[in-house]
Amino acid sequence: MGQTAHVSAVVWTAAVSLAAWLWLLLAQGFFWRTDVRLPTRREPDVWPSVCVVVPARDEAAVLPASLPSLLAQDYPGRAEVFLIDDGSTDGTGELARELAGRQHGLPLTVASPGEPPTGWTGKLWAVRHGIALARACEPEYLLLTDADIAHAPDSLRELVSAAGTGGFDVVSQMARLRVESPWERLVVPAFVYFFAQLYPFRRIGKERAGKKGERRTRTAAAAGGCVLLRSEAAERARIPDAIRHAVIDDVALARAVKDSGGRIWLGLADLVDSVRPYPRLHDLWRMVSRSAYAQLRHNPLVLFGTVTGLTLVYLVPPAAVAVGAVTGSAGAAVLGALAWLVMAGTYVPMLRYYRQPLWLAPLLPFTASLYLLMTVDSAVQHYRGRGAAWKGRTYARPGTVPDEG
Structure with missing residues (x-):
């Protein structure tokens, strides 16, 4: 029995x-469908200006495979790159300048913001510094991209075209992660699969009626490796100050833009790849x-x-x-x-x-x-x-650090 x-x-x-x-x-x-790619787009008559912000900490190993792809962007409008060296000890900043010196492409500025104050993650403190430098150029868009992300030559123009055509404040692409080692083959596709299960891409691009007729996206998420952000939306949502302590900063950014009335889009990438290797299960x-x-x-x-x-x-x-x-x-x-x-x-x-x-x-x-x-x-x-530890830093749980006005 x-x-x-x-x-x-x-x-x-x-x-x-x-x-x-x-x-x-x-x-x-x-969520299981993989046909959510850049939406229908057309090239603008006048190309808006773009500043690319790249936070980087100890990225000398991957920078030769990623930074040249940004400097070589085939973009008809005005664009420049700001690489923010977040306290690297491996010569990341010097290598970035060397790579730019070998290549005639978009202008590159390398700067360092110093150690982040209490309540900030290192990445977002670097992003804040990069955005502050970019404001002098008065760009219409900011491209926030990680130091391990390589872009096809037409990546930037496709992102900008998609944002302008669809009226999106955020256009983000989930970079195609490296899949070469046996553990990468077993774990990496599942990582993106689980992410899509939590944040179905189709729902992110849809809208529903909000309070007082506001338009709000149903689900908010972005992929931090490639986020094209309208400068006006960044100011309205107080990016990155409003999310300064977020460990999962890409999702927090998308939510902040959504909450401020912005429109967001997220999908899988064809022109954006991560070059960072994760050969072992430990990695x-x-x-x-x-x-x-x-x-x-x-x-x-x-x-x-x-x-x-x-x-x-x-x-x-x-x-x-x-x-x-x-x-x-x-x-x-x-x-x-x-x-x-x-x-x-x-x-x-x-x-x-x-x-x-x-x-x-x-x-x-x-x-x-x-x-x-x-x-x-x-x-x-x-x-x-020892939670949220990364590259020599351990971040406190949100709510345990003092809030700023």
Whole structure:
């Protein structure tokens, strides 16, 4: 009787997991589709001016593969690049000047803001300094891009055309991350897949009526590696001052622009690539765990719900198949297999986008288990006082630092 009850519980749990996957498949903004690319665009008669702001800390290893691509932008309007050296110890600033000296392209200014004051992350303090320098040029747009991001020659003109045509205050692209090592193949496409599940790209570009007829986007998110931001919108939303302590600064930026009445768009990139390698599991683990608990607002109850949800959605299907095979329960095996099939099917488009073999799709439960452990580790490190640590700095939880007027 006891074993029958246990099997019955597995059957019901597998049924709930399958129902969850059917809901995700049909009702979560079709997050699994990868055809959200730059929207319809036309080139303007007069090209607006753009300033590119690149915060950089100890990026000498990747800068030769990224900075020349920015300096070589084929942009018909006025544009220049500001690289803000955030206290690097590896010669990042000197290397940037050397790379610019070898290449005739967009003008480059290299500056350093000094150590960030209390309440600021290093990246956003560097962005603030870059925006302040850019204001002297009175640009219509700011391109905020990371030091490990390489752009195709027409990337900037395509971004500006899309923003102008669609009337967007933010146009952001999720850079195509590097996928070469075995661990990168297993973990990186899933990273973008999970992000899209949390922030379905289709919903970000849609609008709904807000208070007093204001237009508001349904979901707010951006990808920090490539954010084209209208200068007027940045001032209206007080970027970056309003988000100065945000570890997940790209999502915070998008929310701030949305809350100030701006329009945002986010999609996958064809012309923007990350050149940063994550060859070992340890490297990928650090990338995810440094901000995972911040994503959960440092809330233990949200952490518990996330772990429960990941277990139900990703780990129950293969477990139900195994239980069904051992106990002879056809119900558990069939329901688990169906949920697993839907899961793998939704992952296939992302694997195709990253040009990876489709046999990786059934391994998604294993990858999800890694992300579950990374999330728990992020919480553990937070309570040990080592949360949100990156490149020699550890940032306090928002709300524990003094607020500025």
